[in-house]
Amino acid sequence: MDTPERAGLDPAEVRRLVREVRALTTGERPWAAGAVVVAGRGPVIAVEEAAGWAVRYASYNEEKDAGVELPAGARVPMSVHTPFDLASLTKLFTAVAAVQQLERGTLGIDARVAAYLPDFRGVAEHGITVRQLLTHTSGLRSELPLYDCRSDAARLELLRAEVPVSRPGGGYRYSDLNLLLLQYVLERIAGRRLDVLIRDGITRPLGMTATGFGPCPGAAATEDQRRPWGKAERGMLRGVVHDENAWALGGVAGHAGLFSTARDLAVFCRTLLAGGSYGPARILGPDFVELMTTAPGLGFAVDQPWFMGALAHRGAAGHTGFTGTSLVLDPATDTFLVLLANTVHPRRRDPDNAPRAALATRLARAVRGT
Template sequence: MPSLERTGRHGGTRALSAPRLRVDSPERAGLDPGELRLLVRDVRTAVERGWAAGAVVVAGRGPVVAVEEAVGWAVRHARYDEESDTGVELPPDRRVPMTVDTPFDLASLTKLFTAVVAVQQLERGTLGIDARVGAYLPDFTGAAAHGLTVRQLLTHTSGLRPELPLYDAVDGAARLALLRAEEPVGAPGTYRYSDLNMLLLQQLLERLTGRPLDVLIRDGVTRPLGMTATGFGPRPGAAATEDQRRPWAKADRGMLRGIVHDENAWALGGVAGHAGLFSTGRDLAVFCRALLSGGSYGPARILGSDFVELMLTPPGLGFAVDQPWFMGELAGRGAAGHTGFTGTSVVLDPATGSFLVLLSNAVHPRRRPADNTVRARAGTRLHRAVRPL
């Protein structure tokens, strides 16, 4: 079905209908098959060398999925051994191979969905981009006293520190009290990436709408787009993450599979503005396709194209824009995306309509310093694969 456009009520254009994704050849997508083979080879080699236990890569352009590959293991290790600094492997018959349908703990990719829900409220006129957080959450005295705004939360310019140890608080009331009292440690307006921005935004959205975040994301994003594999945990069949124990982690929870990895999201019951969602490569490709199509996918519309443009225009609302450290050569022309601590990432390139989803369980069996080389190289491969349509 051809894509139809008309002027939206906020100006600009918005798609009335955008073709759904289909699996087809790289040539049909205007992508070079040789570069895409190298992309898959690079990911496979990285997994074999220990970058992650396993991975799924989905890449395409326009309505075409040209790459959908799974490598390695969804579950490989029983536990982490401190003395040898290695994972204790499961017997071969108990390991779980990675498949293209394996759900992953998205970690900070959750922030993108929280941001979309917030921008939906901007489009409806129920929330102002430069409105003060204190106007909606007067009891959050730290944010209110410093005049923090919705825009600052979405662009990580609130000055809030990266995180709070909510996982150490005795109960939910104590965790909420910490968040209510938290004040910026830097000058508002200065960039400082912080999970607290999306936790505050979650509180604001829930107060504004009277609905919990998981319902807002389900009704506003995943259900309209048909993303049936996307939602907050538990997800028993998900790729395993970490043998989570102190001192390398912040809680003693053992080997995790299908339960949120992030300690604060876990402490908050698994539903949080900064982490907690699980999804698959194909579902995230649908999410990318909808945004690249101006907010529409098939007959569904989750945002008008002018608001999608607002999200993806530097500095980005929720999205990071033109970051070569994980986008490689896709950066530089308005590419937008995000990474997740567990080993996940997405990149959208509005200039060419191409997208890249790279999911891995890089923290299995335990977390290590992030290695973004594989992500950046994959972005470069996709960039070099683009051919004139």
């Protein structure tokens, strides 16, 4: 790690950012059991901090509405090297894999999904396009109960029959199904599984050795997953995907399933800020990176104050994940912020995005000359 001064960041604001991250993991009901933050500007990592616990609770006590804490000696402290279940940050990698196919000419941005998946009759009948999947304008509902199906064949049949609930191309409707269907498109045209496409096309060239689909035994714990708050009876989860549909699909899915560290995600951010290259590796051309990260974005959310804070409104792009993960990259100032937290440990609650936005605002204030 380098210094805030070398990154052109105000060291006082950076110190405040670190204190705020630590505060998020303290108290009886912290925002997260543990967290890791990495932030920087250009090639310089100015902040790399871990706080709290990777594993704090043995289970969740429903009657007391509280986590059952492990004995002090059995807890696992958070480290800057701790992997996290990325949840929906996985979508960004699926989107990059798709845009790589656009660049190669094997995928058409405005092509109908039916051109690649004619057996998916629901999307075929309604003319859903690749662009609509990447921009969440397909009209598909947020998810399907694939976790309740008894076989892979039954899960596939649900997906093939699914029809939009609103007009494709109409308005924005965030849906896991968009990136899940895109996974099937990519696997059909490339003849390889999504995990292989992401490994060979993104993580291996960039040296992101800590990034991949699970299982990941050393990861931060997530949830004591039980009904009625969860959708499956799985107990305390660590190192296996939290998302129930990704779990039902074997852990590799276009919408969730990747594990990674904050340092690896910093490499991902720096690659995109540099126009698709990192050292000798090139995963995308600058025009295609711009296509992904400029409004309305392909896979990326653009200028969203609810989690980007003051970094929004000038072209920042990023995403969040249900387990407590997020990243923001701001081309205007060449800065990035990666925040990984296990906010669902010991159980999920309504998301509170205020800390994400506050930390992004703190980074915006730290940028000298703005």
